[in-house]
Amino acid sequence: xxxxxxxxxxxxxxxxxxxxxxxxxxxxxxxxxxxxxxxxxxxxxxxxxxxxxxxxxxxxxxxxxxxxxxxxxxxxxxxxxxxxxxxxxxxxxxxxxxxxxxxxxxxxxxxxxxxxxxxxxxxxxxxxxxxxxxxxxxxxxxxxxxxxxxxxxxxxxxxxxxxxxxxxxxxxxxxxxxxxxxxxxxxxxxxxxxxxxxxxxxxxxxxxxxxxxxxxxxxxxxxxxxxxxxxxxxxxxxxxxxxxxxxxxxxxxxxxxxxxxxxxxxxxx
Amino acid sequence: xxxxxxxxxxxxxxxxxxxxxxxxxxxxxxxxxxxxxxxxxxxxxxxxxxxxxxxxxxxxxxxxxxxxxxxxxxxxxxxxxxxxxxxxxxxxxxxxxxxxxxxxxxxxxxxxxxxxxxxxxxxxxxxxxxxxxxxxxxxxxxxxxxxxxxxxxxxxxxxxxxxxxxxxxxxxxxxxxxxxxxxxxxxxxxxxxxxxxxxxxxx
Numbered sequence: 001x002x003x004x005x006x007x008x009x010x011x012x013x014x015x016x017x018x019x020x021x022x023x024x025x026x027x028x029x030x031x032x033x034x035x036x037x038x039x040x041x042x043x044x045x046x047x048x049x050x051x052x053x054x055x056x057x058x059x060x061x062x063x064x065x066x067x068x069x070x071x072x073x074x075x076x077x078x079x080x081x082x083x084x085x086x087x088x089x090x091x092x093x094x095x096x097x098x099x100x101x102x103x104x105x106x107x108x109x110x111x112x113x114x115x116x117x118x119x120x121x122x123x124x125x126x127x128x129x130x131x132x133x134x135x136x137x138x139x140x141x142x143x144x145x146x147x148x149x150x151x152x153x154x155x156x157x158x159x160x161x162x163x164x165x166x167x168x169x170x171x172x173x174x175x176x177x178x179x180x181x182x183x184x185x186x187x188x189x190x191x192x193x194x195x196x197x198x199x200x201x202x203x204x205x206x207x208x209x210x211x212x213x214x215x216x217x218x219x220x221x222x223x224x225x226x227x228x229x230x231x232x233x234x235x236x237x238x239x240x241x242x243x244x245x246x247x248x249x250x251x252x253x254x255x256x257x258x259x260x261x262x263x264x265x266x267x268x269x
Numbered sequence: 270x271x272x273x274x275x276x277x278x279x280x281x282x283x284x285x286x287x288x289x290x291x292x293x294x295x296x297x298x299x300x301x302x303x304x305x306x307x308x309x310x311x312x313x314x315x316x317x318x319x320x321x322x323x324x325x326x327x328x329x330x331x332x333x334x335x336x337x338x339x340x341x342x343x344x345x346x347x348x349x350x351x352x353x354x355x356x357x358x359x360x361x362x363x364x365x366x367x368x369x370x371x372x373x374x375x376x377x378x379x380x381x382x383x384x385x386x387x388x389x390x391x392x393x394x395x396x397x398x399x400x401x402x403x404x405x406x407x408x409x410x411x412x413x414x415x416x417x418x419x420x421x422x423x424x425x426x427x428x429x430x431x432x433x434x435x436x437x438x439x440x441x442x443x444x445x446x447x448x449x450x451x452x453x454x455x456x457x458x459x460x461x462x463x464x465x466x467x468x469x470x471x472x
Contacts, residue, residue, distance in 0.1 A: 056419075
């Protein structure tokens with residue numbers, strides 16, 4: 001007879017899918033065990049005691065029983081629900097984006113506590129920040145840095161010389177800036193304006209408390225989004241679902257970009 | 270295992286084994302049960318399965334599964350045609366019908382938005398809903414998607430898509446709060462906070 005091995009952890013719910021009659025398999029990101037899958041039994045029943053606590057993107061304290069294949073969720077209690085994310089479609093979409101990025105870039109059982117805290121702080125920022133796109137870019141730059149894909153923004157990735165802020169390009173293949181002298185030899189590199197370059201460096205070197213004060217002009221916001229998308233595509237060799245989803249949102253109406261506190265219809269809160 | 274069995278039995282085991290929750294052992298048990306069961310039981314099952322693919326259509330108005338197009342609910346003149354309730358799945362229609370509280374029409378989306386799984390608005394019947402409202406405006410649209418992040422995202426998306434197209438119905442979301450037979454001690458903050466905000470007068 002095996003004794004049941006129970007362990008406690010904090011976790012953020014990255015994704016989930018439905019199995020069986022009323023169960024869900026959760027993909028959790030934890031500080032000490034990295035990414036793991038756990039089965040949450042009965043959570044689709046409306047009277048489940050756990051269901052509200054294991055909603056997507058919730059920061060939750062869990063008690064798990066180690067299983068042969070999947071660990072089993074036995075208790076769950078919300079630490080922070082990040083309500084701002086749930087009440088606004090744009091914020092929800094950015095939360096999907098950071099969760100998808102975490103899921104795609106990490107492997108099971110490879111702990112990286114700094115990535116967990118970055119994810120938690122980013123979800124907190126996404127639920128309140130005036131410009132959620134800035135929090136998403138901050139997350140991308142920092143997570144890639146933690147995982148060994150830190151964009152090189154101080155010396156030219158082709159010739160190694162220190163770069164000036166102006167006239168550079170960014171090469172997704174080489175993972176950094178290419179100086180104006182080397183740029184002609186790197187067709188794949190995308191032009192990087194001075195403003196976008198400075199913001200990118202700022203994201204890489206300053207804490208969120210400082211970064212959140214940056215006010216992005218729409219042109220710079222768009223340039224940074226395209227640049228990071230190209231870099232992530234190069235690393236993953238595919239596009240994220242959340243990127244095309246965000247694009248779809250924009251097509252439906254220009255009103256989507258600015259987060260608003262407008263809630264659906266007659267809801268009381 | 271199925272290699273040494275007669276063809277029809279092996280085929281039945283294979284087909285049953287494709288069903289959710291049924292493994293090879295259960296599949297062969299079911300197959301042998303049907304083999305020994307009175308003759309009409311197996312053919313009744315076969316008829317029911319055939320009717321599923323031949324006798325079912327999607328209602329062109331609400332996209333619920335039905336025997337006829339339009340479906341019985343959409344064709345019922347006694348129902349309130351000024352209210353549409355938007356749900357994720359056909360089973361949700363059945364759940365709402367059981368309450369006998371709702372007398373309006375439905376619109377079945379066949380899923381909810383989930384960017385991580387690659388399910389976007391274009392995979393759901395949202396454009397059809399917007400077109401339906403343009404054709405025949407209603408007083409009220411009840412968004413009865415699941416009270417999950419996916420369901421909420423879907424509801425918010427629909428609200429914006431309808432407003433962007435110039436639709437002006439009253440748009441409501443099902444109330445949320447504590448389940449019957451629940452325990453406040455175990456409620457999560459989001460549910461409990463919404464239950465407090467949406468509290469109602471006694472008596």
